[in-house]
Amino acid sequence: MGALALGLVFLLGTALSSLGAIPIARQSASVFAHLASRSPGALGQLDALALAGVALYFAKGLCSYLQNLIMAHVGLRVVRDIRSAVFAAIQRQGLSFFARFRQGDLASRAVTDVTALRDAIVLGYSDLLPNVLVLVGAMSYIVWVNWHLALLTMLGLPLVGTVLTQFSTRLRRWSLAIQRQAADILTTMTENLATLQVVKGFGREDFEQARFDQANDRHFLAAFRGAQVQALQTPLVAFLQTSAIAGVLWVGGWEIYHGRLAVADLLAFGAAVGVSVDPVLAVSSAWGRIQQASGALARVFEILDAPQEGQDVPDAKAPDHCSGVIAMRDVRFAYPQGPEVLAGLDLAIHPGQITALVGPSGGGKSTLIGLLLRFYEPTCGEITLDGLALGQLKAGWLRQQVGFVPQDPVLFYGTIADNVAFGKLGASRQEIEMACRAASAHEFIMQLEQGYETLVGERGAALSGGQRQRLAIARALIRDPKVLLLDEITSALDPESEAAIRDSLLALRPERAIVAVSHRPAIVEVADQVIEITGGVVTRVEVRQLAPVAT
Numbered sequence: 122m123g124a125l126a127l128g129l130v131f132l133l134g135t136a137l138s139s140l141g142a143i144p145i146a147r148q149s150a151s152v153f154a155h156l157a158s159r160s161p162g163a164l165g166q167l168d169a170l171a172l173a174g175v176a177l178y179f180a181k182g183l184c185s186y187l188q189n190l191i192m193a194h195v196g197l198r199v200v201r202d203i204r205s206a207v208f209a210a211i212q213r214q215g216l217s218f219f220a221r222f223r224q225g226d227l228a229s230r231a232v233t234d235v236t237a238l239r240d241a242i243v244l245g246y247s248d249l250l251p252n253v254l255v256l257v258g259a260m261s262y263i264v265w266v267n268w269h270l271a272l273l274t275m276l277g278l279p280l281v282g283t284v285l286t287q288f289s290t291r292l293r294r295w296s297l298a299i300q301r302q303a304a305d306i307l308t309t310m311t312e313n314l315a316t317l318q319v320v321k322g323f324g325r326e327d328f329e330q331a332r333f334d335q336a337n338d339r340h341f342l343a344a345f346r347g348a349q350v351q352a353l354q355t356p357l358v359a360f361l362q363t364s365a366i367a368g369v370l371w372v373g374g375w376e377i378y379h380g381r382l383a384v385a386d387l388l389a390f391g392a393a394v395g396v397s398v399d400p401v402l403a404v405s406s407a408w409g410r411i412q413q414a415s416g417a418l419a420r421v422f423e424i425l426d427a428p429q430e431g432q433d434v435p436d437a438k439a440p441d442h443c444s445g446v447i448a449m450r451d452v453r454f455a456y457p458q459g460p461e462v463l464a465g466l467d468l469a470i471h472p473g474q475i476t477a478l479v480g481p482s483g484g485g486k487s488t489l490i491g492l493l494l495r496f497y498e499p500t501c502g503e504i505t506l507d508g509l510a511l512g513q514l515k516a517g518w519l520r521q522q523v524g525f526v527p528q529d530p531v532l533f534y535g536t537i538a539d540n541v542a543f544g545k546l547g548a549s550r551q552e553i554e555m556a557c558r559a560a561s562a563h564e565f566i567m568q569l570e571q572g573y574e575t576l577v578g579e580r581g582a583a584l585s586g587g588q589r590q591r592l593a594i595a596r597a598l599i600r601d602p603k604v605l606l607l608d609e610i611t612s613a614l615d616p617e618s619e620a621a622i623r624d625s626l627l628a629l630r631p632e633r634a635i636v637a638v639s640h641r642p643a644i645v646e647v648a649d650q651v652i653e654i655t656g657g658v659v660t661r662v663e664v665r666q667l668a669p670v671a672t
């Protein structure tokens with residue numbers, strides 16, 4: 122707030138020093154008259170006049186420099202803060218939110234549209250305000266000097282005003298279209314990069330190029346239409362404005378001829394109209410930019426104002442202790458706008474046991490895991506952890522109790538150690554190593570030249586599928602969770618690694634509930650109960666009395 126007030130001071134300074142040109146022009150008439158008649162002291166007056174002019178423009182330059190500096194600071198800070206708020210709003214959203222927006226679109230809103238907002242702030246404040254002040258000052262002066270002439274000048278104003286409004290509505294319309302097309306380009310681009318291997322493998326580069334060019338061309342057309350409107354705006358306003366000056370000089374000449382106006386007054390008048398030319402142009406273009414920014418603002422607020430899904434209830438609980446007893450009672454669920462995927466599911470999962478989930482592809486196993494993590498809320502029925510409905514628990518607490526290995530394990534760009542420590546921020550090297558040993562990853566990591574400092578590449582692309590899978594397991598194990606949710610964790614593993622991981626699970630079993638989606642005999646054989654899910658319902662439960670497994 123302090124910075125804005127200071128900015129306002131310099132902004133006033135800039136406006137006042139612009140208006141200073143008027144009295145100087147007025148004074149110059151008499152100074153030149155004195156010079157022409159060689160009256161005593163005329164040269165001194167000339168020095169003073171020149172000095173005043175230089176001082177005035179120095180003051181104007183200084184004020185405008187400081188004002189721009191302050192406004193840039195304010196504007197950039199706003200960009201930083203809004204961007205952070207947009208990112209936070211996206212992070213807080215439930216997963217169904219992301220079915221409505223494409224990734225590139227979200228990214229473009231957070232980056233491009235937020236930048237357009239800064240234009241509104243910087244230009245709105247530092248261009249619009251001082252220029253409006255100068256305009257008001259110059260116009261008041263004009264009225265005070267000679268209101269006949271002033272009336273004539275101001276007749277042009279409503280005309281300019283109408284033209285401006287016309288332009289700004291068009292600009293606003295086009296700017297929205299342009300932002301949208303730009304987001305489309307970004308989306309096409311990011312999607313292409315994410316699927317590059319498939320694109321190349323299927324030889325679909327040309328197809329992708331055509332898809333990209335389509336988005337690119339649409340953006341070009343929209344941007345060019347916008348540019349057409351903008352290009353016309355400035356010369357048109359300038360033409361209107363210069364016509365006004367010509368008219369003033371013409372009528373002023375007549376007034377002087379008939380002895381109704383002093384030359385000094387016409388000079389001052391001309392200066393006043395002169396200093397108003399720039400402001401009219403600046404105001405008109407700033408207005409256009411602000412209109413443009415309001416399009417961007419709408420797109421940013423669509424994210425900021427989107428209802429937050431999957432939020433904690435006001436008095437959400439975070440119990441001190443978690444033992445890991447899970448129950449599902451008549452759970453039904455459908456993805457947004459999709460058919461019912463879970464159709465009345467009942468099951469019980471106990472700590473100290475391994476529960477294997479089996480069943481045909483598309484049966485709903487991964488969906489069930491997602492519900493346990495509260496990625497989505499069931500449409501009907503209840504899921505409880507230690508007897509408390511998941512909806513009554515703090516999502517942060519719930520997920521803290523859970524170690525999760527997704528079916529399609531994703532790693533982050535960074536080192537192996539970073540990726541494993543993602544499960545437990547600030548984990549020591551010893552903890553990381555222990556988790557990797559349990560996940561049967563330590564051996565392959567030690568064979569890498571850089572060991573735990575090896576970079577895994579974008580999304581882990583520098584590793585094999587099985588290696589990625591094992592790191593994802595280590596990432597889940599390092600949390601020492603009360604509930605372990607493992608979705609097809611051994612699908613990419615050789616029998617040896619699979620056996621090693623099975624042994625780790627058996628060692629981990631006593632203190633936690635382990636839910637493993639798997640069809641592999643190595644895992645299913647050691648499970649304490651096997652639950653088959655077909656078409657969203659439990660079709661078979663097999664509870665076993667297990668003999669200890671020889672290791």
Ligand SMILES: Nc1ncnc2c1ncn2[C@@H]1O[C@H](COP(=O)(O)OP(=O)(O)OP(=O)(O)O)[C@@H](O)[C@H]1O
Nearest residue numbers: 456457459462481482483484485486487488489528
């Ligand atoms: N994000 C989603 N949006 C809409 N529908 C989905 C989504 N994810 C899964 N489905 C649908 O839900 C059903 C169950 O999918 P789910 O992934 O739970 O099956 P699954 O048992 O894990 O299968 P698989 O063994 O192949 O991994 C499928 O018919 C699928 O089409």
Ligand SMILES: [Mg+2]
Nearest residue numbers: 486487488528
């Ligand atoms: Mg699945």
